[in-house]
Amino acid sequence: MIPVEEAQALCLDLVRPGAIEEVSLADALGRTLAAPAKATRDQPPFPTSAMDGYALRDALQGDTLPVIGESAAGHRWDGTLGKGQAIRIFTGAPVPDGADRVVLQENVTRDGDRITLTEPLSDNLNIRAQGADFKIGFSVESPRILGPADLALLAAMNCPRVTVTRRPKVALISNGDELVMPGANPTADQIIASNVFALQAMVRQAGGDPLVLPIAADTPAALDRVLLDAADWGADLIVTIGGASVGDHDLVAPALDRFGVTRSFHKIAMRPGKPLMAGAKGDLAVLGLPGNPVSAVVCGQLFMLPMIRRMLGQTCVLPEALTARLTATLPAGGPRAHYMRAAFAETEHHREVTPFDRQDSSMLTVLAAANCLLLRPINCPVSAPGDAVTILPF
Ligand SMILES: Nc1nc2c(c(=O)[nH]1)N[C@H]1C(S)=C(S)[C@@H](COP(=O)(O)OP(=O)(O)OC[C@H]3O[C@@H](n4cnc5c(N)ncnc54)[C@H](O)[C@@H]3O)O[C@H]1N2
Numbered sequence: 001m002i003p004v005e006e007a008q009a010l011c012l013d014l015v016r017p018g019a020i021e022e023v024s025l026a027d028a029l030g031r032t033l034a035a036p037a038k039a040t041r042d043q044p045p046f047p048t049s050a051m052d053g054y055a056l057r058d059a060l061q062g063d064t065l066p067v068i069g070e071s072a073a074g075h076r077w078d079g080t081l082g083k084g085q086a087i088r089i090f091t092g093a094p095v096p097d098g099a100d101r102v103v104l105q106e107n108v109t110r111d112g113d114r115i116t117l118t119e120p121l122s123d124n125l126n127i128r129a130q131g132a133d134f135k136i137g138f139s140v141e142s143p144r145i146l147g148p149a150d151l152a153l154l155a156a157m158n159c160p161r162v163t164v165t166r167r168p169k170v171a172l173i174s175n176g177d178e179l180v181m182p183g184a185n186p187t188a189d190q191i192i193a194s195n196v197f198a199l200q201a202m203v204r205q206a207g208g209d210p211l212v213l214p215i216a217a218d219t220p221a222a223l224d225r226v227l228l229d230a231a232d233w234g235a236d237l238i239v240t241i242g243g244a245s246v247g248d249h250d251l252v253a254p255a256l257d258r259f260g261v262t263r264s265f266h267k268i269a270m271r272p273g274k275p276l277m278a279g280a281k282g283d284l285a286v287l288g289l290p291g292n293p294v295s296a297v298v299c300g301q302l303f304m305l306p307m308i309r310r311m312l313g314q315t316c317v318l319p320e321a322l323t324a325r326l327t328a329t330l331p332a333g334g335p336r337a338h339y340m341r342a343a344f345a346e347t348e349h350h351r352e353v354t355p356f357d358r359q360d361s362s363m364l365t366v367l368a369a370a371n372c373l374l375l376r377p378i379n380c381p382v383s384a385p386g387d388a389v390t391i392l393p394f
Pocket residue numbers: 174175176178179191192193194195196241242243244245246247250272273274275289290291292293295361
């Protein structure tokens with residue numbers, strides 16, 4: 001059994017950043033930017049009025065000024081404003097040459113074509129300088145996972161298309177004679193395939209392209225068939241679920257051998273997740289998850305997601321770790337690192353975490369109630385309420 005950190009490093013060695021492609025901004029949400037995007041113009045591209053009102057030059061409170069033109073958004077006034085003149089101006093409109101402030105329309109009185117500056121002039125000139133947001137050549141750096149605000153920024157930079165990493169194709173294979181899909185009529189000895197739905201969602205959320213293959217029966221031929229189907233689909237990563245352990249019906253390790261996978265490891269010092277295995281056949285990486293629902297999802301978080309992030313070209317690929325104060329007493333750690341299901345909360349003074357009493361790796365109700373994993377390192381000493389512990393939020 002190798003430690004979790006060593007297994008994570010071996011898993012990451014099996015994958016590398018994928019090819020790049022161009023997509024339109026409308027399709028770029030959640031994609032990982034693979035090359036910097038550069039602004040081709042200043043924003044704003046000209047000094048802009050921040051308010052509806054009047055543009056002025058060297059004006060003082062009490063002045064009465066003729067209004068000699070109008071500048072609206074999309075339609076500039078093309079002259080140079082002289083001292084003692086005013087221009088009607090609207091929010092977003094170009095501020096004319098010569099103008100040094102915009103006064104709000106609420107702060108003047110208008111009589112025909114003349115305005116009088118009735119209020120004190122504020123320190124705020126109400127003019128947005130050219131390039132105040134960004135200048136031509138400004139760059140959004142890669143790698144970066146594109147969120148909604150990034151898309152607006154890239155649009156403002158006049159970048160209609162962006163270069164992103166191709167979505168890695170992840171084939172998910174459940175196996176076991178006892179499994180049927182939700183909605184089917186299970187026989188008395190059957191259960192519903194559940195964890196594949198979490199894994200599919202995790203792949204999608206991380207920016208991958210998941211494919212759930214039909215459940216493979218517990219026969220060598222069925223596993224051989226479905227592995228070939230996954231490869232034919234063009235998978236970058238095959239994730240098997242179940243059949244990873246040592247029972248007579250745990251057929252995944254020999255099936256991967258027949259398929260031509262060079263194994264990096266099998267079995268890790270982790271709870272849940274002991275039977276995890278990983279390897280590769282050329283560029284095709286393979287991860288063998290344990291079948292217990294919680295084991296599969298926890299291993300998905302610790303091993304599958306980092307592999308996907310690496311294939312997307314991201315650099316921070318391991319789950320984020322935080323420190324929290326324990327609310328309970330926990331016994332000393334054992335020979336496997338224990339990733340306990342737990343709930344953490346931010347209180348007024350600190351972050352605190354409470355592990356659930358039931359930690360069986362079949363308990364989906366507990367997993368669904370949890371918002372983090374609480375790490376108990378190998379052979380760690382007893383922990384008391386108030387002790388600092390490491391958590392991995394999800
Ligand atoms: N003698 C030993 N037995 C076991 C060991 C061991 O070291 N020695 N390890 C245990 C550990 S730890 C785990 S974890 C499990 C995992 O074994 P497998 O990966 O072979 O998983 P299965 O036996 O196929 O399934 C375990 C459990 O999970 C259910 N399952 C499987 N796939 C799904 C699915 N897609 N959705 C929902 N539930 C699923 C399956 O019905 C079983 O109940 O092995 C221990 N045994």
